[in-house]
Amino acid sequence: MKKIAFVLFSCLILLQYITMAQSLKSDTIDVLNYNLVLDFTDFNNQILTGKASLKITPKMSINSLSLDLTELTTDSVKINSATQCNFIHNNEVLYINLPSTYSQQDTFYLDIFYHGHPISEPGGWGGFYWTNSYAYNIGVAMIDNPHNYGRVMYPCLDDFIDRASYNFEVTVKSNHTAVCGGILQNVVDNGNDTKTFFWELNEEIPTYLSSVAVGEYIAIEDTFNGINGQIPIFIYVQPADSQKAVSSFAKLKTTLSIFEDKFGPYEWPRVGYVSVPFNGGAMEHATNIAYPRFAIDGGLNYETLYAHELAHHWFGDLITCHHEKEMWINEGWASFTEFTFTEEVYGKEAADLNIINLLKDVLEYAHIEDGGYFALS
Incomplete structure (x- = not known):
């Protein structure tokens, strides 16, 4: 009975912690830019391998923050490309402890390495979709709440309020083209039967308007x-x-x-x-x-x-x-x-x-x- 009580108490604390983290995300930080390095070469297993680099300015003094990331596995988190950060990821919210306190006058970069199979919502509208030769996202969920669905593809502040610019570096098979928002800056042949497409969108958008489509185009x-x-x-x-x-x-x-x-x-x-x-x-x-x-x-x-x-x-x-x-x-x-x-x-x-x-x-x-x-x- 004591063990059950302890488990219930722990669950309540975790739930309170997650709820607090969820409610404070937009109030605590402003994401200025997402630099998304995405690999869509594993069509057989439908696995995305990613690195999301977020340029962040706090709205108040913070020593931790939380981001949305659904179902994908977080491998590691670094701040300013150097220091490892401790984190907890419960399949919905990624909570990150920062190595020091940052204020409104600071700007820092978080590098989040992750992988997994991006999901589509149970109702079959928003989310990420794969076929034998195409992969693409639909940025709004009809049933899942919140309806923003950037979080199925990368860690983010997934709401309508926060707006950021975007850079995409998308690696695909040599017979595929990666199409994202913004202007295509460059295409690099990697010499290993893959290509990387570099896209840039300087206009700031909320996460649900970000996009990638991979296929024979x-x-x-x-x-x-x-x-x-x-x-x-x-x-x-x-x-x-x-x-x-x-x-x-x-x-x-x-x-x-x-x-x-x-x-x-x-x-x-x-x-x-x-x-x-x-x-x-x-x-x-x-x-x-x-x-x-x-x-x-x-x-x-x-x-x-x-x-x-x-x-x-x-x-x-x-x-x-x-x-x-x-x-x-x-x-x-x-x-x-x-x-x-x-x-x-x-x-x-x-x-x-x-x-x-x-x-x-x-x-x-x-x-x-x-x-x-x-x-x-």
Whole structure:
């Protein structure tokens, strides 16, 4: 009985400790940059090997901190590339003891070495996905809470509040291409049947908008003459889909012109989509939208889908909700822009018809899909 009581007491202390660590993460530190060194060469076992280097400034005096990291195994932690740090990782929260106290005037670097099989959420939407030849993330969970899902791929402050710049160094097999957010800086042939892709995103984003996709890709390239100057367009697709992509995205630059006219300049360094074998929809990763391969069919049936995801670069990516209860604002604005696109391209009558059909679906099916009627506030 004493042993059981001791175990229960220990569990309560651990739970309190984890809860405290979870609630204090965003209040105690600001992550300025993530430098992610990721190896995706082990497709047979679907294992990611990673090193995450975080540039951190405290918001108060601290001698410890906690980060989110789900299911992956933490191998070691170093501060400023030298001193080993003690840590506890419970499969959800990584708690790190620092060798000394750091204040608001300090900036330090944490190197976290880890590996494992990145998970997807039980509901089958957000998370990390593997096929025989493709690996990619979907940065938002629909069921798991919190809904941010950066933590399935690297240790991070996984909330909507903290925003950071990103550097990616992604090593893949020589027949693969790694596509991330930002601008491709370099590709290095490692001489051992692997290549490393270096990407940089200087614009700060929350973790759920970070991304990587690995596979057999070619890039469809174009340029948009935006309000603030020329913006490169890169659409990464499977080689067999290149002509279909040109046809399916035929009105992409028209969409950009409409949105800049209505909502202001496109503030990102490139317009980017990457085709993924995902049937659940699309995801607005910053400058690297995960776009379902089925929608690249050579036709125009999914124009409002790519318009919706592009619109998030104004509503959601540029201006982000404070917590998950406000995610409807992100999605509401992006859905509204679908009708904006339709009206500008096909006329008001077509847009009105789409709105009527949407309202009809809501009235007929929403209460069934949601399991009942719910107040909006």
